[in-house]
Amino acid sequence: MSRAKWKGLFITSQILHHLTTKKKTTLNLFRVWSRSSAVPKFFTNTKVEIYTGKIFKRVWVSIDKIGFKFGEFADTRKHTKHVLRRKLKKK
Numbered sequence: 001m002s003r004a005k006w007k008g009l010f011i012t013s014q015i016l017h018h019l020t021t022k023k024k025t026t027l028n029l030f031r032v033w034s035r036s037s038a039v040p041k042f043f044t045n046t047k048v049e050i051y052t053g054k055i056f057k058r059v060w061v062s063i064d065k066i067g068f069k070f071g072e073f074a075d076t077r078k079h080t081k082h083v084l085r086r087k088l089k090k091k
Helices: 013-021 083-090
Strands: 029-032 046-051 056-061
Touching: 013 029
Parallel strands: 029 046
Antiparallel strands: 046 056
16 A cells, blocks of 8 residues: 555655755765665755665656665676576586
């Protein structure tokens, strides 16, 4: 079930604090720990680092990403290739 429209987007207090202070961080990056919060409009054309549970993934926020959740743009799983089968077939 989705969130009610009258409630608006879920945005954590950390992100709202960033809006009010407008501090410039190093390399103009902003770190986000809350993957469940939505991408607000004031993050357009900026780089954001999203925490995956282990590392931060750098993501460029464009106009198309507004309204989606931060977690949708940073995968938490490592995709591996099946190299072992290829080696066995060549022999």
